[in-house]
Amino acid sequence: MSSAAAALQMLERRQAVLANNLANASTRGFKAEMAFSRLMDNALAATDTAIDLTAGTLTQTSNPFDLAVGGDGFFVVKTPGGERFVRNGSFSLNPERQLVDAKGNAVLGEDGPITIPNNGRVDIDASGQIQFNGKPLARLRVERVASGADLQHEGGTLFVPDASRQSVPPAERTVQQGFLEESNVNAMAAMTDMLSVLHRYQAAQKTLSTIDAVRGLAVNDLAKPV
Numbered sequence: 001m002s003s004a005a006a007a008l009q010m011l012e013r014r015q016a017v018l019a020n021n022l023a024n025a026s027t028r029g030f031k032a033e034m035a036f037s038r039l040m041d042n043a044l045a046a047t048d049t050a051i052d053l054t055a056g057t058l059t060q061t062s063n064p065f066d067l068a069v070g071g072d073g074f075f076v077v078k079t080p081g082g083e084r085f086v087r088n089g090s091f092s093l094n095p096e097r098q099l100v101d102a103k104g105n106a107v108l109g110e111d112g113p114i115t116i117p118n119n120g121r122v123d124i125d126a127s128g129q130i131q132f133n134g135k136p137l138a139r140l141r142v143e144r145v146a147s148g149a150d151l152q153h154e155g156g157t158l159f160v161p162d163a164s165r166q167s168v169p170p171a172e173r174t175v176q177q178g179f180l181e182e183s184n185v186n187a188m189a190a191m192t193d194m195l196s197v198l199h200r201y202q203a204a205q206k207t208l209s210t211i212d213a214v215r216g217l218a219v220n221d222l223a224k225p226v
Contacts, residue, residue, distance in 0.1 A: 007200075010037055013047040015197050022190045029056070029088025029157045030183040032190075051151045051159070056087075056184040058176065064122045065091045065099065068181045069142055070174030074159065076141040077105040078113065085143065085151070085159040087181055103155070109138035124177040127170035140175065142168045 014035040024030040032052040058068050067089030069075060074085035077100075084105070091107055094100045099107040099114040106113040109130070116122060120133040128140030145151060146164035154160050 010047045011197050011200055015194060017049055018190050018194045018197065021185045022187060022194070024156065025183055025185040025187040025190070027088075027156060027183050028090060028180050029086060030185065031087065031153075031159075032183075032185045033153065051153070052184060053151075054184045056182040058179045058181055060179055062178045064124070064177060065093070066178055066180050067091060067124065067140075068176045068179040069128075070176070071168075071172070072144045073142040073168045073173060074144060074161075076108045076143055077101050077158070078108055079103075079105045079158065081154075083108070083161065084154060085145075085161050085165075086157055088157040090180055108141045110141055111138060114138045114140075124175060126175050127173050128175045129170070139170070142173050142175065144168050 017033045017035040021032045024032075031054075033049045034052050035047050035049050037047055053072065055070065067075070069087065069089065074087060075089060077084055077086050086101060088102065090102050091099050092102075093116055094104065097116050097118070099116060101107060108114070114130065114137075116130075116137070117132055123131045123134075124140070125131070128142050130137045130139065143161065143165050145162055145166075149162050149164045151162070152160045
């Protein structure tokens with residue numbers, strides 16, 4: 001009975017992860033979570049999650065402040081809770097002409113927040129170097145974490161960096177101006193997985209009900225004196 005109950009909890013968690021992925025299938029820069037099972041010391045199943053960092057497809061927008069970063073890099077933004085990683089490069093200028101993300105968080109360059117002057121052409125090369133009217137202005141911070149690091153989602157498209165964070169050397173960066181990265185969620189695969197989890201949940205639920213019925217029979221009928 002404990003094993004069947006643990007299986008139900010595990011499947012509920014997997015269904016919640018899949019539902020969240022499906023809800024963000026159109027959220028730019030979103031990275032899907034993968035749910036997997038492991039056995040605890042008591043041999044009961046538990047569910048852990050990990051971030052799928054596979055790149056999403058790129059959409060060309062021709063907006064000079066829309067940016068996509070390739071490979072394992074992330075842009076860095078400053079939030080009220082501290083620095084966060086983001087792959088959604090849908091940036092814009094606030095009233096002070098600071099470069100910010102969709103939530104108003106400042107996009108960080110190597111020297112801090114980036115301010116863009118008025119009336120000029122902005123070009124951003126593959127290394128994240130921002131040029132204004134052909135002159136260097138700032139360079140975007142692009143960072144990554146060690147392979148296998150456990151990134152945590154925060155607020156949809158933000159990620160909390162861990163202690164393994166490090167700067168990506170400019171020569172290894174692939175920043176693309178005028179492009180945005182789409183979600184890496186495969187909606188059809190997520191729906192198929194949700195149906196599979198539902199069927200497994202129903203089977204585990206039936207097993208739990210059968211065990212409960214057998215116990216009831218043992219207590220109420222077999223224990224009666226003859």
